[in-house]
Amino acid sequence: MSKKELKQFVCQNCGSVYPKWQGKCDSCGEWNTIVEEVAGGGGFSNINYNKRKGKEIEFVSLSGIQEKLDRLSTQINELDRVCGGGLVSGSVILVGGDPGIGKSTLLLQACSKVADLPQRPEVYYISGEEAVDQVRIRAKRLGLEKSPVNLASCTEIKDIITTLEKSKASVVVIDSIQTMYLDEVESTPGSVSQVRACCYELIKLAKRKGFTLFLVGHVTKQGEIAGPRVLEHMVDTVLYFEGERGHHFRILRAVKNRYGATDEIGVFEMQDKGLVEVANPSALFLAERQGNISGSCVFAGVEGSRPVLVEIQALVSPTGYSSPKRAVVGWDSNRLAMVLAVLEARCGINLSSQDVYLNIAGGLRISEPAADLAVALAVISSLRNKPLPADMVIFGEIGLSGEVRAVSQPSLRLKEAKKLGFSNAIIPQGRANDKKFLADITLHEIGNIQRVINLLD
Ligand code: TYD
Ligand code: MG
Numbered sequence: 001m002s003k004k005e006l007k008q009f010v011c012q013n014c015g016s017v018y019p020k021w022q023g024k025c026d027s028c029g030e031w032n033t034i035v036e037e038v039a040g041g042g043g044f045s046n047i048n049y050n051k052r053k054g055k056e057i058e059f060v061s062l063s064g065i066q067e068k069l070d071r072l073s074t075q076i077n078e079l080d081r082v083c084g085g086g087l088v089s090g091s092v093i094l095v096g097g098d099p100g101i102g103k104s105t106l107l108l109q110a111c112s113k114v115a116d117l118p119q120r121p122e123v124y125y126i127s128g129e130e131a132v133d134q135v136r137i138r139a140k141r142l143g144l145e146k147s148p149v150n151l152a153s154c155t156e157i158k159d160i161i162t163t164l165e166k167s168k169a170s171v172v173v174i175d176s177i178q179t180m181y182l183d184e185v186e187s188t189p190g191s192v193s194q195v196r197a198c199c200y201e202l203i204k205l206a207k208r209k210g211f212t213l214f215l216v217g218h219v220t221k222q223g224e225i226a227g228p229r230v231l232e233h234m235v236d237t238v239l240y241f242e243g244e245r246g247h248h249f250r251i252l253r254a255v256k257n258r259y260g261a262t263d264e265i266g267v268f269e270m271q272d273k274g275l276v277e278v279a280n281p282s283a284l285f286l287a288e289r290q291g292n293i294s295g296s297c298v299f300a301g302v303e304g305s306r307p308v309l310v311e312i313q314a315l316v317s318p319t320g321y322s323s324p325k326r327a328v329v330g331w332d333s334n335r336l337a338m339v340l341a342v343l344e345a346r347c348g349i350n351l352s353s354q355d356v357y358l359n360i361a362g363g364l365r366i367s368e369p370a371a372d373l374a375v376a377l378a379v380i381s382s383l384r385n386k387p388l389p390a391d392m393v394i395f396g397e398i399g400l401s402g403e404v405r406a407v408s409q410p411s412l413r414l415k416e417a418k419k420l421g422f423s424n425a426i427i428p429q430g431r432a433n434d435k436k437f438l439a440d441i442t443l444h445e446i447g448n449i450q451r452v453i454n455l456l457d
Contacts, residue, residue, distance in 0.1 A: 084260015330360030
């Protein structure tokens, strides 16, 4: 095959392949993302099946002896939990996040804790972004310079693989996959084929040698791990490290995990000595709450296996625009539109001449529909300029006919509320079975959103 025939055009955003260059990618709709690359990088294509005869594979039954997964604790509880209870050997974890959010800091801290374990696992931290001295400065700042972590600054995948092949590595960090480079692939580091090929080689090695591989990945403006979404399919676990720039806390969220639940979050606080675990996030999210303010209420949510109480703030003000503004931070704007429509249609609350702003205090992102009721109450409270009782928590999903629906794990939510000193709760009807825990909380069970409005009057 001539070299010319091996060229292909690959979208750097979604990885779609085209035979000819075009301005717009048909599959993701992005403009100017298609770049010429050489096909075959990473050993995916051009497989000649005649060269080697295939072996017959052996099929087995679904049941069998379940090997217990060998998990290594990072000694950082929040990280262990998000990974499903520790690091599984041979697994590959992609850590994505905005620049400066703290990915390198978190992984350096984890490396140092693992390296300090009494069994002295071999830990390798390979940085392609920073020079050795820069990483050392960070380690010193974090007070970790004495840990026996093997540090190197390198971007050549071949050199990395040759080195790790001889090692007895337990944990390897590659910071970041976008800086890594494989000779055979004729495109620049960070391009889809480079990233995919490097990732493929490293994953093969991790599986063969049985070490846990952390890959740091950059995030694009759209909030996806840069360009190649393909990466997410190749790895076992995808973690996103998020947080608002102005806030000091950071949330590590599992979005894919072959070895654990995906709705877990880990909460950290960025301090001047690095990331510190937050064992009780509710207390942190509610720390700056001011009582007796209209438009604010406390939602008792559940993130993964853990209850999290957060403040939901709404501001409703007469609009100066021809169509009123709706702005949301930390929640789904479509859900806000739905809640507002239900309030208008079922409760006769007119919001068409009002701007509505909604904010989840503290920079947390909530995805649970269970927050509907709390959002509705925050909006009504702001509209009427009537504060809700400061010791009240709220949860419940709202249906289109205005009914308040049950949500999962009500007793877990209520127990957390009780622990934090709340004494009133508005909850969906028929959900207070575990009353024995709840002697100190007055429950207002409601079946319809109209009822709750009467409750406020
Ligand atoms: P970093 O881990 O370099 O981010 P990433 O690898 O995701 O790009 O984090 C850098 C930021 O964290 C930087 O803005 C400074 C801040 N930081 C602290 O506040 N305290 C610390 O102890 C460290 C090491 C960093
Ligand atoms: Mg970094």
